Amino acid sequence: MATVRTLRISLVCLFCLMFIAGFAYRSLRMTLHSASSGFYLLHSAPHNNSSPASMELELQDLMKVIEWPEPPGPIDYNFSTSPFKTEFHMPFPRATYYVGEYVEFLITARDHHGRLKTYGGDYFQAKLHSPKLKAGVTGSVTDHRNGTYTASFLLLWPGQVEISIRLVHSSEAIAILKDKRETRPDKVYFYGFFDGTNETMECNVELAGPDICKYLDAQTGESWFCKKPKQIPCNAYKGHSAGQSQDILTQKEASFLNKSVKEKLISSKVGTFMVSPKNNTNDRGICSSGLPNPNPSGFYYQDFWQSRVCRNRAFPTPSNVTKCLSGKIIYMFGDSTTYQWWNFLLDLIPSLQRQELHMKYPAPQLAIDPENEFAVQWQAHQRPLTMKYSDKEELHYIANELDRIGGAKEGLVIVINCMAHFISLPIRFYIKRLRSIRESVLRLIKRSPLAKVSIKSGNTGYLYIHGSDWLSLQLDTVMRAMFSGLPVTILDAWQMTSCHYEPHHLHPGPVIVKNEIDLMLSFICPK
Incomplete structure (x- = not known):
């Protein structure tokens, strides 16, 4: 036992040394490879694992996966879908309902004059829930492309249940969101900071015009652009922060996206109804990598998420x-939602100690539990990041970081989240980022077959300016298509x-975060 304990402590110490040494190494590399042209060659050679033809083919396939019905043409506001006129009912009511059965509801979309819509494309979110039981499950909505929709729910617990359906966006609003996503990446921009001047410059993933600095990462092939300061070379760039949002909507376009008509519950005469118990066999297996997510993937009951993917556990x-x-080393890569996980663990576990690295968020954060011999590191993904100031030496592409992780035999856990900060950008930028992450994940698994890699999906509730659950x-x-x-x-x-x-809310409360972390732990420790 003493030998095992010594090895485990050494593992954590080694992690600390690697973490600190890694920053010194990267700082040195970036200094040596800063070029006067403004290109930062962070690594010696690109991956080049995908041909341009295959990348273009995948892009086309993914665009088909996310195709969305569009209105037949320019529509006046009064002819768009109204959450106050749209309603749902139960077309085939039954005398009794049992756990394990499906129940369906028909949504009928109407415009602001109460007239039936004749085409689809509205985005609805539906759930079946029991407030007293603290239970809930997501429903699936089928668009019949004629102004009607079917909301289907799997009955998963006995007791009194009710239905809530909200119109997130009309099809007319979605057409505007889609157009602005692809044509106006400048609607959200960033501030770039340079040594030798107090002037802040506009930066983004794409900039046009003269006097533009381009910063290329040779390994991933991704670029970052900033307007060049006067009298200051491009290689004086030192970091970036969130910038500003631009109002790019016309008065007419803004009316379709006004908060008075989005994210609104639609009405119904359907009341609560009872679900009777039924003996069902629990045929879920243990939680392991590669399992598909059914729909629904799980449900809440008494505030505990019961996965339908596998036999998840509670870690109370x-x-x-x-x-x-x-004995494990956990790397969390992502945004503020995984940072929420890191902080939750820090607050939950008294013996887990934050390490003073003299770097403020969103710089990497490290916590070590010397008593139980494990370490948890959180690191933000590379630009774009709408966060506080981030030094260029503290931000790195997830793919590059994964390639630096050695071939540990066991105890290696990777959690990746990358979504929210790409909401405002043309979708090709997101696909390119995920492709490099996916390739590095596959290389990591080849080096370390026992590594456990989890991809955290995005949260709902991204309701900030230029944000939308439809965009999310x-x-x-x-993401699901690329990692399936x-x-x-x-x-x-x-x-x-x-x-x-x-x-x-993009950053949910503690009860949801606890369930998310418990689900992650169920795959790390399935038994």
Whole structure:
């Protein structure tokens, strides 16, 4: 036992040394390879694992996956779908309902004058829930492309249930969102900072015009652009921060996206109804990589998420969590939603200690539990990031970081999240980022077959300016398509945040975060 304990402690110490040494190494490399042209060659050679033809083919296939019905032409506001006139009913009511059965509701879309819509493309979110039981499940909505929709729900628990359906966006609003996503990446821009001047410059993933600095990462092939400061060379670039949002909507376009007509519950005369119990066999297997997510992927009951993917577990106490994580190194890559996970673990586990690295968020953060011999690192994904100031030496592409992780035999856990900061950009940028991450994940798994890799889906509730759950849904659908069939776990935070009784928010409350983390732990420690 003493030998095992010594090895485990050494593992954590080694992690710390590698973490600190990694920053010194990267700082040196970036200094040596800064070029006067403004290109930062962070690594010696690109991956080049995908031909341009195959990449273009995948892009076309993914665009087909996220195709969305469009209005037949320019539509006046009064002819767009109204959440106050649209309604749903139960076309085939039954005397009794049993657990394990499906129940369907017909949504009939109407415009602001109450007239029936004749085409589809509206985006609805539906859930079946029992407030007293703290239970909820997401429903699936089928668009019949004629102004009607079917909302289908799987009955998963006995008791009194009710239905809630909200119109997130009309089809007319979605046409505007889609157009602005693809044609106006400048609607959200960033500030670039340079040594030798207090002047901040506009930066983005795409900039046109003269006097533009281009910063290329040779390994991933991704670029970052900034307007060049006066009298300052491009290689003086030192970091970026969130910038500003531009109002790009006309008065007419803004009316379709006004908060008075989006994210609104639609009415119905359907009341609550009772679901009777039925003996069902639990045929879920243990949680392991590569399992597909059924629809629905799970449900809440008494505030506990019961996965339909596998037999997930609850980890109610800090000791349950530390027993699972003992001897492991966990890398979390992503945005503020995975940072929420990192902070939750830090607050939950008394023996987990934040390490003082003299770097403020969103720089990488490290926590070590010397008592239970495990470590958790959080690191933001590379630009674009609408966060506080980030030094260029503290931000790195997830793909490059994964390629630096060695071939550990066991105890290696990777959690990846990358979505919210790409909402405002043309979708090709997101696909390119995910492709490089996917390739590096496959290389990592080849080096370390026992590594456990999880991809956290996006949360619902991205309701900031230029944000939308429809835009988030598009990216989430792309992510699932790109990682399907691979030996990774897709943690379905999308449904976990969409059917809970708490208000929709990009950063959900502790009860949802705890369930998300417990689901992750169920794949790390399935038994």
